[in-house]
Amino acid sequence: MYDITKLRQHFPMTTVYKDPAVMAMFKSAKIESFLRDWIIKRKADSNGRVKNIDELSEYVASIIPHRSEKDRLEDEARTNGETRPFLAKINVVFHPNANFHSFEIADLGFTHKYTIIEDYVWDRIKGEIIGEAGGWGLVKLGYMPPEGNKKNGRFTLLDFKNFCPYEVSVEAFREARTHFETEEWMDILLGAIDYNADGFMRPSLIPEEVWTAKHTMLTRLLPFIQANLNLIELAPQQTGKSYIFGKLCKYGWLAGGGSISRAKLFLDMRPGAKSAGLVTFNDFVAIDEIKSIKFTNDKEMAGILKGYMEDGRVKVGDVNVEGGAGIIFLGNINVADMDGSRDMFRELPEVFRDTALIQRIHGFVPGRNIPPLSPKMYMNGWALNTEYFTEIMHLLRTPAENMRYRGLVEELVTVGAKVDETSGREQEAIMRLCTAYLKLFFPHANNELIKEPEFRREFSRYCLQPAKRMQETVLKQMQIINPEEFNKRSMSSYKLREDDV
Secondary structure, three states: OOOHHHHHHHOOOOEEEEOHHHHHHHHHOOOOHHHHHHHHHHHOOOOOOOOOHHHHHHHHHHHOOOHHHHHHHHHHHHHHOOOOOEEEEOEEEEEOOOOEEEEEEOOOOEOHHHEEEOHHHHHHHHHHHOOOOOOEEEEEEEEEOOOOOOOOOEEEEEEEEEOOOOOOOHHHHHHHHOOOOHHHHHHHHHHHOOEOHHHHOOOOOOHHHHHHHHHHHHHOOHHHHOOOOOEEEEEOOOOOHHHHHHHOOOOEEEEEOOEEOHHHHOEEOOOOOOEEOHHHOOOEEEEEOOOOOEEOOHHHHHHHHHHHHHHOEEEEOOEEEEOOOEEEEEEEOOHHHOOOOOOOOOOOOHHHHOHHHHOOOOEEOOHHHOOOOOHHHEOOEEEEOHHHHHHHHHHOOOHHHHHHHHHHHHHHEEEOOOHHHOOHHHHHHHHHHHHHHHHHHOOOOOOOHHHOHHHHHHHHHHHHHHHHHHHHHHHHHHHHHOHHHHOOOOOOOEEEOOOOO
């Protein structure tokens, strides 16, 4: 476990006390972690404790309205001219034919059909909302009555403030990282996503297995920090997959079960409704329960997914769709099948058994390494604020940051002698995974640090070797599913460059 005094010293404004009882209260109310920490920061005392649970409950009820309160909010907007500010997730669409913006608050039932953002408001708030995934923020609504005998009354957006309770500086984050050993940093990252590092220990596990369990849990964060990173995890139940991808961050989307359409993921082509799909404004889209998932058109979706997963762009109709979101496939399979040498795709729908699709997956997350969650695995004490940490990961996805860290990886990693025979997709997968791992575990890396022997040993352990194993599992699955095409293929060798060392 990390030194709490040192953590608070180097992150004085961005730590929060995570009390399991308080966290359970938020979980029961189905409130996401990033919202939880935003609220706790405002209601905790100087010691980080929330002493008045009743007061906290009242505040939560006032700031996050339930869907059943839509009528009250509508009446408040119509009668008083405006609502009180409340936290909500809004999506904005521009209607080019009519030259106006509308918004929806899906959680409360406000739809684009009955909303408008007037230009004077849009000019004031657009900096707060453009480019934001899902538009979480403090919202204030008003009402615009119908004109004359027309039936065109609409609810208006009067104000929007994208909430972020801290000054988020990547440079300050990088500097703070320099004060911690790498294994200590791994425990800090676990605390940031609500897990207690000591809780991973089991009497039956040797230290290396405990390290592997913690590292695998953090591997799930790679799409949060690296653009267009595609992963698959087929693992046991009760290991936190849905929580990580569905509750941790406002910049991702978890689509669980049921039916998923091309319009939802990529582009809605209906006349008058051309709206961007999930991949265009999220950092990742995780498709859960893939054993039971249904696409509205399997053939169409398979083609579009393969195109998009290749390089983050695909043509839908006559429209070019581009996005930075990685695609994550999640599912539970039998324990007996959790072995890279077996067919782990055996029970999946045929669309996921297409090796052309599998080949575009950068890595296989070995979720079997994570023990079932137990109460002792949940954070109890001071930790990095989840909201702050997810903001940092989001900022580390920018093109400039991607270039910076990818350049360091290119300096560190060399491909074996048979580079001309190496699959381009395989090499890109290894490099992209290493880049994501480097950002996560070594955000302070620079051209001088990467020359140090100790750093290079740690880079190999934390980044390069796991990346190779994740891609090797992908290759093994393709060989099992399509031996005729892939049995003769083998992984190239990837190792640290020895130049100037």
